[in-house]
Amino acid sequence: MIDSGIDRRDFLKVLGWSGAAVALSGCGNTSVEDGKETVVSYVEANDYMIPGIGVYYNSTCAQCDAGCSINGRVREGRVLKLEGNPDSGINKGKLCGLGQAGVQHHYNPDRVREPILRNGNKGETITWDKAYALIAEKLTGVKGEEIAFLSGGVSGHLKALLGNYLESIGTKNHFVYEALAPVGVRAANLKSYGVALPRYRLDKAKVVLSFGADFLGSWISPVHFSQQYAQFRKGMDGQRGVLIQVESKMSLTGANADRWLVVKPGTEGVLALGIINALGTTSGEIAELVKPYDHAHVTKETGVSASQIDKIAALLKLRSPSLILAGSAVEGYAHGAQNAAAINLLNHVLGNVGKTIEAPSNVPFPQLAPIVGSTASLKSLNDGLVAGQYKVLFNFAANPVFTAPGAFKFKDNMAKVGFKVAFAHYMDETAMQADLVLPLDSALEDWGTQVPEYLADGMQLNIQQPLMEKLHANTRSMGDILLTLLKQRRADEYKNFEDYYAYLRGSLLQNKGALGAGGSDDDNFWNEALTRGVLKISSSSATLADKAATSGLQLPKAETADAKFPMHFIPGVTASLRDGRHANQPWLQESPDPLTTIVWDSWVEIHPKKALELGIVDGDVVEVTSKSGSIKAQAYLFPGIHPDAVSVPLGRGHEAMGRYAKGYGVNPFGILDAIFDKETGELALHETRVSIKKTGARVLIVKDEGAAGGMQMGRRIALRKTTDQVDLSEEV
Amino acid sequence: MSVSNLLENWSQFRHTHPVDDKPHDPYKWAMSIDLDACTGCNACSIACYAENNIPVVGKERFQHGQQMHWMRIERYWDEDGREFADQGAQFLPMMCQQCEAAPCETVCPVAATNHTADGLNSQVYNRCVGSRYCSANCPFKVRYFNWYDYPTDDAVWPAEMSQQLNPDVTVRSKGVMEKCTFCVQRLTAAKSVAKSEGRIVREGEVQTACQQSCPTGAISFGNLVNPESRVHKQWQAQQVEIDKDKQTKDEKEEGSELRGYRIFEDMRPYPSVMYLERVRESAV
Amino acid sequence: MKDIREDIAWVKINQDVMKSLENPRKLYWVILFCAICAFGVGVSCEIYQYRTGMGVANLNNPQVWGLYIATFIFWIGMSHSGTLLSAILHLMHADWRKPIYRFAEAMTTFSLMTAGLFVLVHIGRLWQFYYSLPYPNERGIWPNFQSPLLWDAMAIFTYLSSSILFLFVGMIPDLAIARDNMADGWRRKLYTLLALGWEGTDRQWRNFRVTYLTIACFLIPLAVSVHSIVASDFAMSQAPGWHVTSFPPYFVAGALYSGCAAIITLFIILRYTFRFEEYMTKSILKKIVRLTFAIAMVWTYLNAVEFAAVWYSHDEASKAVLIQKATGTYAPFWWGMIFCGSVVPLVFAFERFQTNIPVLFATSLLLNLGMWLERWMIIAPTFSHGLYPWTWDHDQWPSMVQWGMVFGSFGWFTLLFMIFCKVFPSVSMYEVKEMVYHRTLHLKKSEAAEQGAH
Ligand SMILES: Nc1nc2c(c(=O)[nH]1)N[C@H]1C(S)=C(S)[C@@H](COP(=O)(O)OP(=O)(O)OC[C@H]3O[C@@H](n4cnc5c(=O)[nH]c(N)nc54)[C@H](O)[C@@H]3O)O[C@H]1N2
Ligand SMILES: Nc1nc2c(c(=O)[nH]1)N[C@H]1C(S)=C(S)[C@@H](COP(=O)(O)OP(=O)(O)OC[C@H]3O[C@@H](n4cnc5c(=O)[nH]c(N)nc54)[C@H](O)[C@@H]3O)O[C@H]1N2
Ligand code: SF4
Ligand code: SF4
Numbered sequence A: 001m002i003d004s005g006i007d008r009r010d011f012l013k014v015l016g017w018s019g020a021a022v023a024l025s026g027c028g029n030t031s032v033e034d035g036k037e038t039v040v041s042y043v044e045a046n047d048y049m050i051p052g053i054g055v056y057y058n059s060t061c062a063q064c065d066a067g068c069s070i071n072g073r074v075r076e077g078r079v080l081k082l083e084g085n086p087d088s089g090i091n092k093g094k095l096c097g098l099g100q101a102g103v104q105h106h107y108n109p110d111r112v113r114e115p116i117l118r119n120g121n122k123g124e125t126i127t128w129d130k131a132y133a134l135i136a137e138k139l140t141g142v143k144g145e146e147i148a149f150l151s152g153g154v155s156g157h158l159k160a161l162l163g164n165y166l167e168s169i170g171t172k173n174h175f176v177y178e179a180l181a182p183v184g185v186r187a188a189n190l191k192s193y194g195v196a197l198p199r200y201r202l203d204k205a206k207v208v209l210s211f212g213a214d215f216l217g218s219w220i221s222p223v224h225f226s227q228q229y230a231q232f233r234k235g236m237d238g239q240r241g242v243l244i245q246v247e248s249k250m251s252l253t254g255a256n257a258d259r260w261l262v263v264k265p266g267t268e269g270v271l272a273l274g275i276i277n278a279l280g281t282t283s284g285e286i287a288e289l290v291k292p293y294d295h296a297h298v299t300k301e302t303g304v305s306a307s308q309i310d311k312i313a314a315l316l317k318l319r320s321p322s323l324i325l326a327g328s329a330v331e332g333y334a335h336g337a338q339n340a341a342a343i344n345l346l347n348h349v350l351g352n353v354g355k356t357i358e359a360p361s362n363v364p365f366p367q368l369a370p371i372v373g374s375t376a377s378l379k380s381l382n383d384g385l386v387a388g389q390y391k392v393l394f395n396f397a398a399n400p401v402f403t404a405p406g407a408f409k410f411k412d413n414m415a416k417v418g419f420k421v422a423f424a425h426y427m428d429e430t431a432m433q434a435d436l437v438l439p440l441d442s443a444l445e446d447w448g449t450q451v452p453e454y455l456a457d458g459m460q461l462n463i464q465q466p467l468m469e470k471l472h473a474n475t476r477s478m479g480d481i482l483l484t485l486l487k488q489r490r491a492d493e494y495k496n497f498e499d500y501y502a503y504l505r506g507s508l509l510q511n512k513g514a515l516g517a518g519g520s521d522d523d524n525f526w527n528e529a530l531t532r533g534v535l536k537i538s539s540s541s542a543t544l545a546d547k548a549a550t551s552g553l554q555l556p557k558a559e560t561a562d563a564k565f566p567m568h569f570i571p572g573v574t575a576s577l578r579d580g581r582h583a584n585q586p587w588l589q590e591s592p593d594p595l596t597t598i599v600w601d602s603w604v605e606i607h608p609k610k611a612l613e614l615g616i617v618d619g620d621v622v623e624v625t626s627k628s629g630s631i632k633a634q635a636y637l638f639p640g641i642h643p644d645a646v647s648v649p650l651g652r653g654h655e656a657m658g659r660y661a662k663g664y665g666v667n668p669f670g671i672l673d674a675i676f677d678k679e680t681g682e683l684a685l686h687e688t689r690v691s692i693k694k695t696g697a698r699v700l701i702v703k704d705e706g707a708a709g710g711m712q713m714g715r716r717i718a719l720r721k722t723t724d725q726v727d728l729s730e731e732v
Numbered sequence B: 001m002s003v004s005n006l007l008e009n010w011s012q013f014r015h016t017h018p019v020d021d022k023p024h025d026p027y028k029w030a031m032s033i034d035l036d037a038c039t040g041c042n043a044c045s046i047a048c049y050a051e052n053n054i055p056v057v058g059k060e061r062f063q064h065g066q067q068m069h070w071m072r073i074e075r076y077w078d079e080d081g082r083e084f085a086d087q088g089a090q091f092l093p094m095m096c097q098q099c100e101a102a103p104c105e106t107v108c109p110v111a112a113t114n115h116t117a118d119g120l121n122s123q124v125y126n127r128c129v130g131s132r133y134c135s136a137n138c139p140f141k142v143r144y145f146n147w148y149d150y151p152t153d154d155a156v157w158p159a160e161m162s163q164q165l166n167p168d169v170t171v172r173s174k175g176v177m178e179k180c181t182f183c184v185q186r187l188t189a190a191k192s193v194a195k196s197e198g199r200i201v202r203e204g205e206v207q208t209a210c211q212q213s214c215p216t217g218a219i220s221f222g223n224l225v226n227p228e229s230r231v232h233k234q235w236q237a238q239q240v241e242i243d244k245d246k247q248t249k250d251e252k253e254e255g256s257e258l259r260g261y262r263i264f265e266d267m268r269p270y271p272s273v274m275y276l277e278r279v280r281e282s283a284v
Numbered sequence C: 001m002k003d004i005r006e007d008i009a010w011v012k013i014n015q016d017v018m019k020s021l022e023n024p025r026k027l028y029w030v031i032l033f034c035a036i037c038a039f040g041v042g043v044s045c046e047i048y049q050y051r052t053g054m055g056v057a058n059l060n061n062p063q064v065w066g067l068y069i070a071t072f073i074f075w076i077g078m079s080h081s082g083t084l085l086s087a088i089l090h091l092m093h094a095d096w097r098k099p100i101y102r103f104a105e106a107m108t109t110f111s112l113m114t115a116g117l118f119v120l121v122h123i124g125r126l127w128q129f130y131y132s133l134p135y136p137n138e139r140g141i142w143p144n145f146q147s148p149l150l151w152d153a154m155a156i157f158t159y160l161s162s163s164i165l166f167l168f169v170g171m172i173p174d175l176a177i178a179r180d181n182m183a184d185g186w187r188r189k190l191y192t193l194l195a196l197g198w199e200g201t202d203r204q205w206r207n208f209r210v211t212y213l214t215i216a217c218f219l220i221p222l223a224v225s226v227h228s229i230v231a232s233d234f235a236m237s238q239a240p241g242w243h244v245t246s247f248p249p250y251f252v253a254g255a256l257y258s259g260c261a262a263i264i265t266l267f268i269i270l271r272y273t274f275r276f277e278e279y280m281t282k283s284i285l286k287k288i289v290r291l292t293f294a295i296a297m298v299w300t301y302l303n304a305v306e307f308a309a310v311w312y313s314h315d316e317a318s319k320a321v322l323i324q325k326a327t328g329t330y331a332p333f334w335w336g337m338i339f340c341g342s343v344v345p346l347v348f349a350f351e352r353f354q355t356n357i358p359v360l361f362a363t364s365l366l367l368n369l370g371m372w373l374e375r376w377m378i379i380a381p382t383f384s385h386g387l388y389p390w391t392w393d394h395d396q397w398p399s400m401v402q403w404g405m406v407f408g409s410f411g412w413f414t415l416l417f418m419i420f421c422k423v424f425p426s427v428s429m430y431e432v433k434e435m436v437y438h439r440t441l442h443l444k445k446s447e448a449a450e451q452g453a454h
């Protein structure tokens, strides 16, 4: 699809890095007559622009951390559609809905377009020169310890530049925050497998027993896992893979399971130990550990019946190898990492480590390796803010005012900082609290490199390149901003880099050898890298351990319910909205939630039995109250949730950010209690307890599903068979 | 323009599809969707928005049932009154089934929706007067009417957003009906390339946008009359024939190991989309 | 009780009827004013909808049809009694038709014109409505002759033009009377023009009779076919609740029914406002009432046939729609239809109510309400509870824009009708004279017979 005859250099030059600005006029805004736009003659069109013909360029999806490679369709200088780049082992030509909505991030009408100096609620547009000068001025005389830099997870050259800048201003206070990061799972994996994230091979497993890992929806690398899942379902030798999902609130993955097992929230580890007990194949310390976990105990704790446990154990014995996954739903407790460790033990017992749990690749360049975020990191920043430790705060790629648990009171604490700079795409909740807001290029206008944390297909360096010219003259690449700020400090070292592009190109060319292209000509190498969109790099594998990590493994006894807050609160993570950073992309708002089919709003999932008990019907507005706050949303009766739990999806309830996000739904982050995992110190997302109360109001739920509520009413629409009725080996 | 012209063309204009004396040749576009692979992720639906300039109508209009998704993912639950959905949900991607004997076509007063030679149910926006009879008669309810003038609605495509619109696809104005086209713009382009090279479109050369994005590869699309095509092979393996209203599988429901079926086959719309039944493990 | 007094002088007939063109009671002006206001509401709603888009009607996918189509059928139905009855009764030499057929035919014409408006406000691209007409064009594009909607369009055009012709031809002798009795002015010019030089010669009368008879013969099958074709819009589709074989006769019965009910309503109004008590007698009213009762029972029977056929069929989806109608969101309206359509007309079975004007007025309005509900209940439940459960929508409710246009249509109809009655003789003078003459002949004959017996 990529026309190899295209002269890449010219393309890049035009994209703003040689100063030869050529305005490409897009359809719909021709203002030739009044001289606002330049007419481009198609007779002398630039060779990257073929009138009427779409051309494709590869880049990297920036909508989540999975690092899928995108293939952007560009016509008449405008990017139209994002497709998957078949050359990337991560997504092999496929792209999820969230990824595709990247174009709506780029063309978003609510993007910040000018640097803004804010004073209370007033904002004043300033020039970049003034903005840079202001930063220099505000940093003068401020000690390193008094500066904090908050960012989301970063990798690649941007991470390197950021590190250099922090060093140049003498601060070690880099806080890396991701609201939904697999912190507990990483910790448990390190103990069990010796690596934080091994490669999971669903495609090699005959049974996948997943404890709350929504690998088809939002977990780690969903497009990659979905492809593996398809293969797993086709099976080997016509034997279709079996998926059992254990969780308290049904995820998209749970909805696709052969058996969805509801457990009492937080008892997933207990069930895992119960299964080990039922397998009866262990001896030594493991046998010792699981001894108390007999059927009676496990059934009482988890609510899963003895016969069900036996069935699972029998299946796992019969079909090997299997794959046991500990996902985000299990780590959200004060014993989250322990929960995950107990589950990981199953893989050890079943001998899956090394078969369906594989060693990941090492990242040969530690400078480019990702630094992963956590809420624990935000907590230490917040503690510092409470103590009044910081005079200057930078914020990039994080929106803590929206995503920090209500108990943090982050917004109030942030106000104590004298000078706050937000690098932002939107005027989101955090940017609204900043003193200086600096507008960023969209991911489709920017250069960059990226190393995904989960290297699904071996070591690869993802290349990000602009798919079109900048939409707004006064947005800047984060790389360029950092470079300019670095030049304020270390002009000499960086004087050779005219801009971030030059820095990036120079840096990659310098390491050509290490990138596996020692002999090739600079231009060829560079063009090849851009054309392919990924650099596959041979690297060693990490060493995988297969440890029976039993020492210190201790799962708490079920506690008695708090009379005031009797229900468990499960913040729902959906594939398209995640932590809410993309809520201003209308495709995502209007794309129905797969399970409830609700659009544009929040809801409270509640089991029909519980609802009956409380006299709640669909659409009743209920108030969900925790120690830290309360939210009101419409009830949705849902057969995929534990009766003692309610769930509200994350990502909606913005008070700022833009027209498609603001005012739609409620923000459950706001009612989360500050309870932490004892082992990792990470926020225990699922530990908040709530009470629910009818408010008396009732609304019409805005959803795709009609009045039949997902019933087929005797029509033969979506049909189903059991495995003993089909012969998949005969199929095409 | 003449009446004789009309009369001459009449038999051509409306004949039952499919017919033996007029087999689709060289193209018959068809699809098959494996419900066991589909996870309900919605990627296909969003791809369709992106490819086909589908307006996002907003909360209020969605509430009024005026959503425009050409591809919708339906989610069904078990209907046996179990306490928990412990066999999961069942997802079904639903879009225009490109019926060979399309109920929507016969009723349109102005012939704005038609059967094409390569077996598509085409929708001619310029001709549509907006009577909505076609939607009333579509058994699958996959036709979407432009209740408002979305192209001029600033909430739908504000200035920058409109730059994303695919120039290969019309932006529909108010008062016309629309629906999944099997991404006909892609088919046309592929056919044109093939024609200029004196051949027919090869298998894999053209993909619909939904198929292209689908992470599990649940959607296959291609030329049913090309024996090389995956769609052809799948239909054949499932013994589903386009011009039958009862397939092998229905004839011996009990013993059959086949999964392929078409929805509402007994109404004889002869859909061009074959679904493969979802499978559930019997051992757990 | 007599249909008409036999001793009314011909001159008096002329005077009485001509007076209706001059000074009706005050009520006339009140009605006219209300009609204009109601029509204004309808027009404003249409302007709003035209500019903003059909969405403001609060229709949706797949609930694509609403009150516009329901009310369209209602008005088409309403149109049936006038012309059809007039033609049948003419062929049957039923004398009592004579004082009332003129306004009944006018009613047909105007309700057809009202119905036509609903087609226009219903379609998404009003400005392209002519695509559905078979006109020769450069592009060689024709409408789809397979679509019942096209048959509909053609049937309605034919029926409208034939009805206008029938009304007009039947009026020619009266127009001549009006011409001869009117003082100079625009009206006289109009009557002169429309009377087509009518002199009342034998030859003219002979041609006139033949023409009138021919049109009457043509109109009867046409009218039956029109509503059968409207029924085909539904019966030819695959939608559950519509795919019913008995729909064409059911529609025709319903049409006659609502038409008769409307005749009763308008009879009472005209009788009062234009002081037609002499001509629109209670005896005639009684005959119409009895006819209406008979049709009501036919309609009730056909309803029962439909329900039974659905119930015993193997079509589960249709059955579900029927159950939904009786028990679902629309149940109050559906039962309202049964009540108004099948129970209320039982009033007509009682002799003492057959001439009780207030009771008849109220009842006739209820019957028409029932018939309007019938049409709505054909449309809405099939959409909200159709074949495809995923798209069921039981909350669909027409917006004020739809209601406004339904309301406005009554204004538009009343406006046209009232203007007609003020401008043209709404009682046929020449035929009433015939009627009086026939009665005197009859009287003389019976007197002679009586005398002979002595
Ligand atoms: N040899 C040869 N000569 C031919 C022909 C041929 O086939 N062969 N074809 C003939 C025919 S059919 C034609 S129509 C002519 C066409 O000849 P021209 O009318 O000269 O057409 P273009 O060469 O397209 O030039 C039009 C100019 O208008 C500018 N333009 C574009 N949009 C706007 C706008 O909105 N406002 C203004 N002010 N300017 C705008 C463009 O940049 C361009 O410079 O050529 C004729 N000459
Ligand atoms: N890309 C591009 N597209 C354009 C334009 C443009 O400038 N660029 N210009 C637009 C304009 S202004 C116009 S007028 C149109 C013109 O569009 P076309 O009418 O398509 O113009 P041509 O390609 O010049 O000629 C069409 C064909 O006619 C053939 N031909 C030549 N002489 C004869 C003859 O005597 N008899 C027959 N039967 N065939 C003959 C030629 O070989 C050629 O294949 O294109 C429009 N489209
Ligand atoms: S999973 Fe989706 S959002 Fe994340 S990188 Fe891949 S395509 Fe982008
Ligand atoms: S993209 Fe594929 S898996 Fe996802 S909903 Fe569509 S068909 Fe199903």
Ligand code: SF4
Residues within 6 Å of the ligand: B095, B096, B097, B098, B099, B102, B103, B104, B105, B121, B137, B138, B139, B140, B141, B142, B143, B179, B269
């Ligand atoms: S699915 Fe509906 S719209 Fe599509 S061809 Fe069939 S009847 Fe027509």
Ligand code: SF4
Residues within 6 Å of the ligand: B107, B108, B109, B110, B111, B112, B113, B127, B128, B129, B130, B131, B132, B133, B134, B135, B176, B177
């Ligand atoms: S809405 Fe358009 S395509 Fe559908 S029947 Fe009416 S005119 Fe035909």
Ligand code: SF4
Residues within 6 Å of the ligand: B047, B048, B051, B052, B070, B071, B095, B179, B180, B181, B182, B183, B184, B208, B209, B210, B211
């Ligand atoms: S085939 Fe094309 S138009 Fe149809 S649903 Fe798929 S993407 Fe949409």
